[in-house]
Amino acid sequence: MTTETTRGKYNVIGTRPIRHDGFDKVTGRAIYGADIKLPGLLQGAVLRSPHAHARIKSIDTSDAKAVTGVHAVITSADFPGAQDALVDLGEGAVNFRYASNNMMAGDKVLYKGQPVAAVAAVDKNTALEAAALIKIDYELLTPVTDLMEALKPGAPIVLDDLEGQDLGEKIDGPTNQANHIRHEFGDIDRGFAEADLVIEREFTTSMVHQGYIEPHNATASWDEEGRVTIWTSTQGSFPTRRQVAGILQLSDSSVKVIPLEIGGGFGGKIPTYLEPVAAILSRESGRPVKLLMERSSVFEATGPTPGSWMTAKVGVKNDGTITAADTDIRFEAGAYPGSPVGAAMMCVFSCYDIPNTRIDGYDVVVNRPKTAAYRAPGTTQAAFAFETVIDEICQELGMDPIEFRLKNAAKEGTRRADGPIHPLIGNVETLEAAKASDHWNTPLEKSGPNGVLRGRGIASGYWFNIGLKSAVTIAVNEDGTVALTEGSTDIGGSRASIAMMAAEVLGIPVEDVRPHVADTEGIGYTDVTGGSRTTYATGYASHDAAQDVVSQLRERAATLWDVDVDEIEFASGNYQSKSDPELRLTHKELSSKLGSTGGPVVGSASVDPEGAGGAFSTQIADVEIDPETGKTDVIRYTIVQDVGTAIHPSYVEGQMQGAVVQGIGWALNEEYFMNDDGAMVNTSFLDYRMPTTYDLPEIETIIVEVPNPGHPFGVRGVGEVPIVPPVATIANAIHDALGVRLRQSPMNPGRIMSALEDKG
Amino acid sequence: MVEKVRVRATLNGEPVDFLVAPYVSLLDTLRDELGLTGTKEGCNDGNCGACTVNLDGRVVDSCCVLGAEIDGSTVETIEGMAEPGQLHPLQQSFLEEAALQCGICTPGFLMSAKALLDKEPHPSEERIRFWLAGNLCRCTGYDKIVKAVQKVAK
């Protein structure tokens, strides 16, 4: 369903213009990271550990170095040895020492696929062949890839020097428990004592990958002055600069990051993997070096989102009032600490108003790749647990799941279980829209041809969204067009939305705004494209920079007419004198007079806004299951979401649909399938089984707009919350179809068959 | 060292004559030897369709073809899809329908969709979804891609 949004309040916002960068992208002209060409460019290859856990006893690179055409061979010995320093990258923090080891192992490898050496050569195949000649002597250690195993006493220790924490206390001795934190509110015991019904369940989910189609890439050139230039596909050029500088022990200003077009990220292209390696290869060879990651390494050695073990316990009164909720969320951090368990804890109960809560969270290191952000990090897992138990409660109470959610809904002023008070939010509005949807009101035939069974599920989700720093400049051309420069790399059409906000303020057509993503020397510091912050914060900066242009243009008009600037009024793109209606110029006309009124006008703004508004989504799925094979097809899907204000509704819908489909893949088939040696075995798209277009129905979208008071146009982030409910939604639909609850994801055909068998 | 082989082919309507190492894929040949980087790599093993090109009238994954294999053949890539100054209706439709987000899959989808519509101008939604199953997109959820193709197919 396409709803026209924002109800005529704006001229540009809410329309669906063609994105500015679109022409280059449909013709193949757009330059992505892998497309860069430089004079003298060498190609690199990374040698990776075949073992999940081993000590490196020795590395012999002499044969590789001797190969004709090889210009450099490096190992961790060529890295400067970054020190412990925790830096926040917007969606997750990074410790430089760990990050450095993660991209080039030191004395120990912690997961299969971890880099151990790298080669630069005249061409890709020479580099690969040479890398294969590097001899490494490994002492094999027992891997531990299961998080509950890793927590047991006597488990193999992943990080020898890890200082574990438990509720603020340092853990004595070696451990895989990086952290255990807790949020408590109210009186949890009393809450459960007051309940008429208490349900507690256990859940597990498998590690899954963002699955962006473009593999990681990096090209680096280290010059004679010791300055490093990086060309890459990244979600944030400044955070990449920070990481590269931190790992290479350089000042930020000696690293320049030139962001090229990026082929998807979803959080996974915030951390760097190849950039520092390419830089050192360039330093050693004296030539620019390009590294392209193979798909199998993208799976094995970049950051997926954690697998989990969780419990969820909910107490309710017979009238449906939730009295207490308790959850224990344990996440695989991967080889280094830093799972998104904290974010999961912030979101897990946040659709509800619950008087008594307790949330435990564990961050556990295991011999798997270090996890990274993936759309609303950690929250899909938590919602799977909690929303499934909610569904069971509704079923036990015989209550309609939307009425139940409305009865307990978090609203403006409700305290989130981790402390903050919800500002104006659109939770109730989203639920009401779901209730009124065509999907919810169309009965589902429970059985179909050839014995298939059908079911409908519903679930809700919350994501807090973030603000952080953005800078924008807007230069006015004499023909009235403007050049907008921003630092947010554009993964999904954000240039257009940012330009639309400037056009709205300036009162000009969006086609007259030419947006441009600058490198780290062309714009002020800008945080990652992630956390659903780009349209919010960079859009905020765009609004403010455009306001700056307006105020400068008012001054120009005042100069022109020789009146006081207070005399100049600005409305709908027109500058006019308050007292003399004859004195009136359009933006375009005034722009043509810049040369004679003092030269160019450049507006700028930098922001670090606090008012990122939380977002809610409720989703409805119909599934059809073949009970003889366990094959599950999603036959209808509707997503309802509060987006604040939909700047470019098509791209808002696109975010919603894309996230839902990722969630469907997560629910049904995607997983890291590990063997006993601790290796992921399904490292290709063939066996990782992301949905294709032939696996899916139309994804219906219902946009709800409850403007965010913390943004000049009411924007809330839209990119993350849509992935929160899908796994739970599908689990609930499967239950409705089969009468069995699956509490382990993926809910693949094998698991569905076993569940049916257990049911008998 | 294995010697390079000489290849003569027709690429986007123009004759080409070049040398390429025999083990190099058509994908890398296009991108690295012939300078056409519009064809993308997503997996290098036939599973994503980002590298889709048209070879002698059929869409293929160029990562699953050797550059040397195209000797005597006709190859079309995304760079040859638009007429000068005039997008192909599918390209226009992809823009209007917002059928791309990051855009890395777009050249492959356009090549596949064009091959379908050249063969069957009015495919059903089911047929479009079947035909495009060899192209992965992780950003859009496919909805707007299917609609963009349907719009041209009408």
Add this chain to the structure above:
Amino acid sequence: MHPFKYVRATSVDEAIAALAKHGERARPLAGGTDALIMARAGRWELDALVDIKHIPETNILELGSSEFRLGAAVPCYRVYEDEQISAVFPGLVDSASIIGGIQIQSRAGLGGNLCNASPSGDGICSLIVHNTTCVIAGPGGTREVAVEDFCTGPGRSVIGDGEFLVEMKMPTPQKGFGAAYQRFTPRNEMDIAVAGVASSVQLDGDTIVSARVALSAVGPTPILSSAGDQLAGKEATAENISAAAQTASGDASPITDMRGTAEQRTHLVGVLARRTLERAVERARENN
């Protein structure tokens, strides 16, 4: 990847000579959708790939009244886009139209699928239930092998050094013949079989004169099940088909791996055997 040469053979003899010259370090190249992936993944170390798809004999696609000749390099699309062939061989089309997606089917053929000798190959079982004979050329001349004897292990076949598959021959289905192939995959396309079954029946009225049932992805090679023999001489009833499906299930000897568990696969064989036999009977009846 070990650098290899590309040899384009234009005759059977040229191909044999090129293959024989490099022995184990040469492989035939048909559509390349397996071969190039294997070479790139370092599973093979080759000195030469010998392209056999520019040889007239490997491109034969000839439907005669008693025999169908299918060249070893004929890509899948040529099978299912030929209206006559797809009318007569719907079972073969079941296979040809699910190998990979459209792009893969432009290159990949049933010949390459067979020679790849993967237990999960979607074409092999269909070839088996169509009583296919393989024509193999080599330094010692030409020989014929029944397709059910072709695969000898995962990725291994009867093809020796210097040899290659030229074409496959199968009887043209007569009145009362029907065949079908189905596999189980979690995705609808672009997936590898968790289990697959091809079935064929020759009916005379309601009596099954002969039948073949072959199983994929449930053993080291595709398996010709005894279920077919069990049906010979019986009526094509639901009970008999179910009993045969049971037998097929028993003939499976699957392993547990990332694509499915042994238990799940055994179960799936039973389901798919029943469904493909029913479909084959349906097609046989339509073909009367």
